[in-house]
Amino acid sequence: MQHNGDPITLYQQVLASCTGALVTAVLMTPFDVVKTRLQAQQSAGGGRLIPERCSYIFCNGLLEPLSHPCHHSSVKFTGTFDAFYKISSTEGVYSLWRGLPPTLLMAIPATVVYFSLYDVLKDTYSSKLGAVNGAFLAGVLARVGASSLISPLEMIRTKAQSMHEFKPPIYKSLAKQISLMVKEQGLLSLYKGLGPTLLRDVPFSAIYWACYEKIMNTFFTMKQKFISSFFAGAVSGAIAATLTLPFDVVKTYKQIDWTHGSKPQPMRRLLKEIALREGFSGLFVGIVPRLAKVAPACAIMISSYETGKLYFRRNNQI
Template identity: 40%
Template sequence: MSEISNINIQKLTVVQQAIASCCGAIITSLFVTPLDVIKTRLQAQSNPFHKGKCFLYSSGLKDHVCVRENEDSKAWYKKTGHFKGTLDALVKIIRIEGVKVLWSGLPPTLIMAIPTTAIYFTCYDQLCEALKNRLEKHDEHIPVIAGSLSRFGSVTVVSPLELVKTQMQYRRLSYKQLYLCISTKVAVDGWVSLWAGWTSTILRDVPFSGAASGSISAVTTQPFDVVKTHKQTQLWDSETLKIPQRDDKSTWAVMRKIVARNGITGLFAGITPRLFKVAPACAIMISTYEYGKSFFSHLNEKKNQHP
């Protein structure tokens, strides 16, 4: 990411920077959530479905409802309809599930946006200033270093909320069902399970923070986004249903399985909606953030002129 601040941030308080970034995040989230839902559905449908007895069920689309026998227990779950692409997914989701589903996961997205953007943009500006004091003022590496460190911190803090958002976008869950799913998972694997997909998210987002072109970075990091979705949906499904999961869960192991099952194109599932959201999301976020900083900068100047 290129240096985004043209305003002397010493005129702004940390709280003012956080408010400016959060406003941008809220507006951006409202715009990109439908694309995020479509991307998650496209990525999740390529996951292998557990073996079991299958029964045909129709609700506008032909879905498969399967039962898997696990020792003495039986667990039912439904396979989502197949989407041929971004437009096909959009039409089918609206027709079968309604328009509101396109904003599934919006509450955790908005909750996640506050700490993510507050941590990232505030740390970014502060680190840039600190590094300028230690290094050459116009060192071209400063934005890359500051962006990468800030993204690493923000991703780590909000990773559990990212998981909740992905679960809500992947399938229609009530808050009670979501709580049951999460509590069962934590009981089985501990609190660390809430950071499922953290490694692949880091590999996806940190390079994004230092890349010159958002679109190029989106394509390059897409395989890690697919792996992140896979680990936050299918692996959770199998363990929530108390199905033993002995396979290697590492990022590279999951990536190899995806390639073996769907070919190299499987690593780029959902790339179209992700590319569609990159440019406008960045434009909205940066513009709103800079406008917010400008507003607070002028406000502070007026206060200094008229104490």
């Protein structure tokens, strides 16, 4: 079965995308954990999102609080490197990979859907709109499909990463609370934060692919495929990550909203509240770990994907 007009099979394309996704997830999860914890600390500092009591053993906003006190970690982070040190020293090095199982579970379907859709749509629209505009539109449509598919797992991962206490039954307890949340609030509760996620990921995807295609078409040739895709992926990822960070902050707020009995606030109101309380810089909390994760992650992912496709393409021609 040929795909997208390339002399590679769909199975080979899936292998190329999954390899990059798995490597990226394992290497970059610690940066995602630190980013989430810094954003969660800011939400706690506002005095609005964390109640005085928590449910089960976690303060995660999934259920009605029980009657025992909420024991939050007294550790406060002053920055990215401080968070890395304190999380690993007080909670164990392995806590930096908290949320990795659902991250890996998300990586396979999300990557397959996202990259497959993007390649199909890019080929469709580039001939009509040009390389950059076609990539922009393809990035938008592909991201909507992939983000909608994995939104429930994204919410679970974010909550797991934001938890201060890390004990062996963490996922068992989390699963129990998720189940009760669905029973009480319905299946749509699993999509809490999808709006901000789309507002973060769709512009990110559009900006990323448009920048990537522009850089590749302007500065590089096919002979430099690995180096060029690695560099273009890192630069494009850094630009897109910076411009869309405020939506990432709001997404984290909504997914770890710990207010007892409160109705989730609209994204616009949250953006305004964060800006008023923390200043403009509050909308860019976690930018260092986000860039430290996103730039190399994009570089690893796209270079692995393009190199994998090139390998299979050449192998099939032998």
